[in-house]
Amino acid sequence: MAKGEATRGVILDEAGRLMRRVGLGGLTIGSLATQTGMSKSGLFAHFGSKESLQLQVVEHNTERFTLEVIRPALKAPRGEPRVRALFANWLEWDSAEGGCPLVAAAFELDDQPGPLRDRLVSNQRDWTDTIAMIFTGGITEGQFRPDADPRQFAQDLEGVMLAFHLTSRLLSDPEAGARARTTLDRLLAAAAA
Template sequence: MKRTPPAKTSKAPPPTDRRRAHGASTRREILDAARRIAAADGLEALSIGRLATEVGMSKAGLFAHFGSKESLQIATIDSAWDVYRSEVLEPTTASPPGAPQLRAYMEHYFEYVQRHAMDGGCFFTAASSEFDDRTGPVRDRVFKSTAERSAFLDNVLHDAVAAGHLPKNTDVAQMSFEIMALVTGTNLLFQLYKDPQIFQRARRTLRAMPPPKRSSKGAAD
């Protein structure tokens, strides 16, 4: 008589793995709340005590995750960068290189700003304004993230030149500066007025923006 083998049963994960998964989930919840506080009120408003109240934990439990206010601030910046990368940068790279990616970058950024309007809009615009005249590890982490954001846009523009979508003598550094100034200003004005027409004005400004040319010496005038 042919016997049917017993069905395989999945083993429950070991207690150590369950604790690790629970700890990671708790940390994500904490950092979600930390981003909201920091984006709305500033990174300096972020404290172990305030965050413990926000997430319903003890100060001791929260301290075990981060150890200090500075470590919490840096972890919050890193978490905000993960959000920015997943909502703006990664979707942009799904478009063809060149002009399509430039347009995609603007659109994904505007969507990001509107999606987080109740939490202060662009996290890095707010953090840059807060820490632009300070020193220390928190300011350095803000600077690193904003520099990576600018470098990403530089690469998009270089690809647009290579694809023939922008003139070969385009001053990429200057154009990148102008676009970053445009999107930063758009974020600030939308946060103040909450008027979606601001994004339409920004789009028209970008379309009308002539590519700046490099000087004959290869540097911006």
Template sequence: MEQHDGRRARGDASRRLVLDRAVDLASVEGLDGLSIGRLAEAAEVSKSGVATLFGSKERLQLAAVDAAAERFTRVVIEPARVEPRGVRRIVALVDRWIAYSRDRVFPGGCFFAAAAAEFDAKPGPVRDALSRALDSWSGYLAASYGYAVAQGELEGDPAQFAFEATALLDAANTRSVMSGSSEPYVYARRALVARLAAAGAEPAVLERLAEVDDRVLA
């Protein structure tokens, strides 16, 4: 029994390591280009070993989406949850998202922005998985905004805010990856601070978002 558990633990560890390499690779070269052969080459493991872990290219891509979602949750959502529900959590969420893209948690920038551009017109399980991940993020932003409205901290439509915030963040990510500059994050911060201030957020609450200079931190 102990021998069996040891083999399973080693297999799980190997799968995690290969998946970490898979999501990093896909963020740069594209999720559609992620294949068992390419991953085996990049991770310096055998093709048969990768095939044993995932079985097919589609299953590998789906596993990569799940692994990317777990990494995103770990670095963006979980740290923001230390803040109370409402405007403070919204500020923490968008601040963490900017840091996630700026610091290249995925080497190619936001994994989901890149993958969505690849699969938005390609029906199938991979697009469905990406759509769920994107909906989860925008839904969480909207729910957080809804709490702020209910608590009298903000005014406005939560879904509209989530759409606008996501558009600004995605644009900042794309422009930064393309240009190699952190200037787009500065513009995104200014726009988000202005948007939240117009909706009624207290200036002191917005300091965390407003006073960061991404050009220095990059």
């Protein structure tokens, strides 16, 4: 990896941490300069504009989400173990300081057209497809009913995850994780073959 790429990666990691605290709208070249101790002109040379910075941070967080949540889950056996691994990894990701930056950005930009929202829409579709694909593996393995609807399961699981995000982040409910796992158990029991 070239020095410039390594520097960009470090900056994007820091920008991701900042985004978890201030939201995507609060992430500016100026706020990142303050956070990193770098000059605005130096950061501008890396990103060119606030929108470019924000888009690259969303891309960077998407890559990190894939590496920390999805790929490790794919190592679990197909079917229910893989669904549980995906869910556990997501809970851990969302439990980090500041929560899931992609969920926060989705709420922030849900009605603001433009490239950032377009990227988040693409992320969400990919995420829903991933959940559905992993669930379909459980149907193929005979662990879930053949008539179970993978898209419905994906939406239901996403609902559990969003409820966890709100109850743990906004309400600071210490039981949010336990409730989320109980709901996952119920979803899996309803889908069982």
